Amino acid sequence: MHGRRVGGTRLILRPSPPTTVVTVTSGAVVVYDAEKDIPPEERNRVVGAGTRWHDGAMNKVSTFYSGPGKLVEAISSALDAAGLDRAALRPADLAPVDEFHIRGRAASLEIVEALGVTPDSHVLDLGSGLGGPARSLAELTGCTVTGVDLTPEFCEVATALSEWTGLSDRTRFHVGDATATGLPDEAVDAALTVHVAMNISDKPALYAEAFRVLRPGGRFVVYDVLQGEGGDVHYPVPWANDPSTSFLATTEEMRELLPAAGFEVISEVDSSDQSLDWFRQVRARIEREGPPPVTFAAFLGASFGQMAANQVTNLAERRIRTVMFTCSRPF
Numbered sequence: 327m328h329g330r331r332v333g334g335t336r337l338i339l340r341p342s343p344p345t346t347v348v349t350v351t352s353g354a355v356v357v358y359d360a361e362k363d364i365p366p367e368e369r370n371r372v373v374g375a376g377t378r379w380h381d382g383a384m385n386k387v388s389t390f391y392s393g394p395g396k397l398v399e400a401i402s403s404a405l406d407a408a409g410l411d412r413a414a415l416r417p418a419d420l421a422p423v424d425e426f427h428i429r430g431r432a433a434s435l436e437i438v439e440a441l442g443v444t445p446d447s448h449v450l451d452l453g454s455g456l457g458g459p460a461r462s463l464a465e466l467t468g469c470t471v472t473g474v475d476l477t478p479e480f481c482e483v484a485t486a487l488s489e490w491t492g493l494s495d496r497t498r499f500h501v502g503d504a505t506a507t508g509l510p511d512e513a514v515d516a517a518l519t520v521h522v523a524m525n526i527s528d529k530p531a532l533y534a535e536a537f538r539v540l541r542p543g544g545r546f547v548v549y550d551v552l553q554g555e556g557g558d559v560h561y562p563v564p565w566a567n568d569p570s571t572s573f574l575a576t577t578e579e580m581r582e583l584l585p586a587a588g589f590e591v592i593s594e595v596d597s598s599d600q601s602l603d604w605f606r607q608v609r610a611r612i613e614r615e616g617p618p619p620v621t622f623a624a625f626l627g628a629s630f631g632q633m634a635a636n637q638v639t640n641l642a643e644r645r646i647r648t649v650m651f652t653c654s655r656p657f
């Protein structure tokens with residue numbers, strides 16, 4: 327290996343133009359002198375120039391989501407056990423595990439509509455998780471989506487699920503930090519981030535990065551969990567075991583953060599009441615039909631039941647809100 331170890335990240339240097347590219351493997355940090363020096367098995371983890379992979383909070387977030395490991399095998403076995411033919415899988419079949427946000431696929435369909443992309447568009451999903459929103463977007467519009475996510479395990483699963491659903495040619499997933507993707511300026515036609523900023527304390531950096539990589543005139547959709555007026559969140563929740571990795575903005579703060587990054591906010595939709603209904607409908611369906619073959623419990627583990635129950639209380643007591651902002655980068 328021709329890399330140089332630096333700390334917590336694997337860095338790759340390109341000589342001309344001088345850039346720094348990051349890939350992450352087992353928490354190691356290596357600087358490469360040239361891209362050709364990157365071992366082939368690492369290449370799909372390369373994110374781009376200038377990516378930072380810097381602090382302990384990020385490692386804690388990634389560890390939280392990683393679960394017990396071997397997630398591709400676990401999902402594959404669960405689908406086989408349920409008699410689902412992987413060759414005939416559609417993105418909607420995977421929604422109970424890969425649409426990892428409140429209101430699941432219904433919210434993704436709203437995002438698809440709000441982004442208004444065409445088959446020629448290249449879209450960036452910041453914090454792409456297991457890839458549900460990216461696949462919904464690629465399937466329904468024919469566009470190409472690049473997902474960047476902090477959790478290597480999730481990027482592996484996202485890549486496998488895209489293969490199973492025949493969407494590998496239009497979705498790609500890289501390990502990286504949404505606040506510093508390393509993508510070139512104005513590289514994408516549209517961008518989204520879905521239930522990710524709750525884990526990111528440096529929100530100005532997140533929205534500045536979205537603005538930087540988006541072409542003028544492009545749309546940016548943010549669908550996130552926000553702090554409500556009802557008081558502190560009950561933990562654990564599906565994004566954090568405790569407040570040390572949970573950083574919720576309020577709606578009022580979002581109204582300042584997005585314009586401060588340069589965005590024009592086109593619409594703001596609070597879906598908290600629908601979110602509460604959604605949890606109740608999911609629970610009723612499980613009581614009626616039993617659980618789907620594979621759920622978020624595959625990686626969130628035994629705490630998932632408590633997390634879901636806390637989400638219902640948090641919504642009912644207005645401790646959290648779900649809000650979607652559709653923005654554009656002015657010309």
Ligand SMILES: C[S@@+](CC[C@H](N)C(=O)[O-])C[C@H]1O[C@@H](n2cnc3c(N)ncnc32)[C@H](O)[C@@H]1O
Nearest residue numbers: 425426427453454455475476477503504520525
């Ligand atoms: C609740 S999941 C949502 C995943 C996906 N957006 C979805 O809606 O299905 C939160 C995701 O944010 C990712 N994440 C958290 N902090 C991040 C960061 N700084 N950069 C990139 N991804 C991040 C986590 O790894 C996780 O996959």
